[in-house]
Amino acid sequence: MIKFILKRLGISFLVLLGGSLLMFYLTVSSGDPLQDYYESNDPNRDQIIASITQRLMLDQPWIARYWDWLTGVAGCIGPGVCDLGQNINGVEVGSLLGNAAVSTLRLVTLATVLAILVGITVGIVTAIRQYSGFDYVVTFLTFLFFSLPVFWAAVLLKEFGAIRYNDWIADPQISSVQAIVIGVVLAVILQAVLGGSWRRRLVTAGVTAVFVFAALTYFTSVGWWRAPALGIGIVAVVAIAAAVGLTAIFAGLGNRRVLYSTLTTVGVGLVAYYAVGPLLAEPNLLILLLLLAITIVVSLASGYFWGGYSSRRTAMGLSAVTGVIMGLLILLDRIVYAWAGFLGLKSRPISTIGSNTPNFRGDYWETILDNGTQLLLPTVLLTLISIASYSRYTRASMLETMNQDFVRTARSKGLSERVVIVKHAFRNALIPITTIVAFDFAALIGGAVITETVFGWKGMGELFRTGLDAVDPAPVMAFFLVTGLAAIVMNMLADIAYAFLDPRIRR
């Protein structure tokens, strides 16, 4: 194994080296960095041209410039000073790279996690209900999102998600007609998704329409849009639903030990809702992390004591997940509650550009809201366009597994459908998806060029794009190094993960 990994690393290094040479050549051949100055009539023109020529070594052959860059970078892995070079304006690329990487991770991590969670879930459900109305609707939607031109979709999102929403939130009104229309539209969609007999569809649609209409009217009349709150009631309902749902899927409701364990976790969480209230008034990251750690310990304890001998592991795992969900709900409650104050500080809450509001001064929760509202639109966009690939891969992989002999065997043994799907089919279907997820995390650090540009985030993609536009090799090569390394490492991790997921490979 070690020999295999070392061999792979050696080959990857050579590939990276060759790639860097090619990349450097392509970049410096892509144009003329002095372009802008030829048309300048500025008296300083000659000095500026001379300065750029000297800084970028434009009077040298490209291979000499490459060597200069390579020896600088060699300092990063070997002895010597790590030097990623300077960009065309003399700014250290090292510091640019740091800022860009942080910005990109902030932008893309949430969207990638969301896309993986939603995509895999949707993929499994569509596979289980192949060729149903739900399958067709979801397939249609995912392909629609997949083929959206990012730039155009971003412009629409900004128009409706930011500009129009901000106009509306200034005085949020929903007329009865609007409430009815929204209710009917949602009713049509939901019955198509849930499916069933005509009778069942009618009931679904009817209940949905009435509920949506009533909720919208109620929210508008009490001014909920500008001063929203969840309250202990909604937190409790959602948490209990999560506990029961998780148990039903992964352990079966028949397993009372697990059910009681997760419900106990919810109970403790509800007590904590009041107990830690003062702590959450003005917290910091350390306090929140500590609370998270305590939550997990308490949940694990609940699972340990309820689980008994037979299902201790399951109970502990599910309790921990329930505990984390409970914690997130309590945070969400706080954040929602802070919305009214946030609107007071920022009358147009959703921005179209930037990763934060310049000179924003609010308390902890309001600052989270500010960062969150800035993140909202790009995250929605990135998630929508990447759900498609996850859901389709999962669906295909799941369908393939479901048709395997061992699944038929499991069924014929009399195992419940839940066990067949969760334990036998899903675990095996996950193996090929691992590769895709690993690759996506590698691509993650490369940033999302267009999304970053249209939402004004200075991330990795932006670093690459502006570098290329200016025919400025140092930032482009820094981007190449990081993405190349990420691809190699993630590939490696995928291979190792394979060995864990599929015992056949280990032999």
Place this chain on the structure above:
Amino acid sequence: MTAGFAAVAATALVLSACTSSPGGDDPTTGESSSDTADPSAEPTEAYEGTDKQDLGDVTTVDDQISYSLGEDEWLGYNGNTPETYSTYNSVVNDRIQSGFTYFGTDGTIYVNEDLGNVELVSEDPMVVEYTIADDAVWSDGTPITYDDALFSWATQAIADGQDADGADVPLFNYVGGLDLGSRTTAPVGEPGGKTFTLEYTNPYPDYMISTLMQFPLHVAAEQAGTTSEDVIAAIEAADVEALRPVAEFYNTGWLSPTPGTLPDEAIALSSGPYVLSSWEAGQSITLEANPEWWGTPPATSTLVYRFAAAETQVQALANGDLNIIEPQATVDTVSQIEAIGDSVTLLTGPSLTWEHLDFNFNNGPFATSLPLREAFAMCVPRQLIVDNLIAPIDPEAVVMNAREVFPFQDNYEDVVSQSYDGRYDEVDIAGAQAKIAESGVAGPIDVRIGYSAPNARRTEQVALIKDSCDQAGFNVTDVGNDAFFDQTLPNGDYEVALFAWAGSGQIASGLSIYSTGGGQNYGGYSNADVDAAWQALSSTLDPAEQQAEIVTIETNLWDDLYGIPVFAHPGVTAFDSTIQNVRDTATQSTVAWNAEQWVRAN
């Protein structure tokens, strides 16, 4: 060459600077701001002048205004090095650094009376007297004095030996090199005093924009481990070794190579209405009103300059994330801004960058045949190009009939009426055919029009020219490519070059474009009369004589057909209609040129 060429540009600018009080009796003045404000929008009180309006008593309003020109990061307090010298840097730095002069909206040079005064006190020898306002101080309270001016002069005058070619190597990394030092002797004044004089060895018409105030000497001296007195003595003695640490600090200490980390407040002192307040890497830089500012108080307490890419600006303006933008001047941008409605005001107008067609005098059919050049000029549909490509952005755009003055400047009519009789105003296919016949060259004559591609507007211009000129007997081909300046132009693989000059606001900048052997005379044009006129122009201080030389130059360039001017590039500015005193400008100072006057109406 460099030194000679350092004095360049639109002669007219200086003329108006030296002669007239703003908004003189010329009836065209009113039209000089060709703002096409959204007719439905609240008309802001039209100020007729091109200088900063006197707003009377101003009290700073506690408010925040966001503006953006582009995504480029701020590079540092010292924007006068070749690395950091850019519009995107000066849009911030001009708010915190006062100069003795500034450009008005049409390129006219005005004295910045907040800082002091500039006055030509003697023409022979040429002596300029500078006065610094008595209460002018840096933001740490230290008075702004002759010391700082001497330091500014030294950064442009002290040489650190010579290179292999025998050229002086500048000690300070100043963007203009040693040009000022080569024209002047050290400014004369009292250390710590508020007045000084600067003597030029030869008459120099662009003296108004010489940079005599940059950064605080006492900070540079302290950072270099010495004192102001010692530095002054070293400058007067031209003691390179003593100045080396100061130069080292000037070259690097005032730069910000790590985005997001503002320079120390004690180092980056302000001499303008604002001070640096905070900097979020990749996002924004914030300026606050300077408590030590002695002039008219800034109208708004906080300015936020956001690094927003051009394609995001219009929607950000509609959403209030940005309040003032100067986006790319395209038809799409204009229609998007108009679609937002009354809440946003649109200004369009020409800039000091102008498009032109230049003939190749080194080789090809046009090099030797004036009739052929005339034939080509007759068939180029200049009015059509402006109507189709420019008027949709700026409805008041006109065809340009001069090279050294712009249609929106006061003396344009004067110069054009004396140098150009309108012979190429209308497309004349028959006339062009006759001229081709006269030239004796057998057609069709191949004409390669080169430009720097990709550039959609220039591609369309070439298409329009081809439609028209092919009828006259030319065979126009589009040879636009991305190596145009790199290869096509130096190799001479073209008959006509299509590009633009970005005006710098100097009088004598055309010297290197039109005189024999000039560094930017790419086509190899040569005319002894033009050379003589440029020499006269670049060495006279008399506005009337400058105007006369421009007429001579323009007349010759029209008669010889050096090339054909086409139009001034349009510019687009848009802003939140509740903000007052936003005025667009033709110069590279950008819409932020009077940022300290912006204020949101209550």
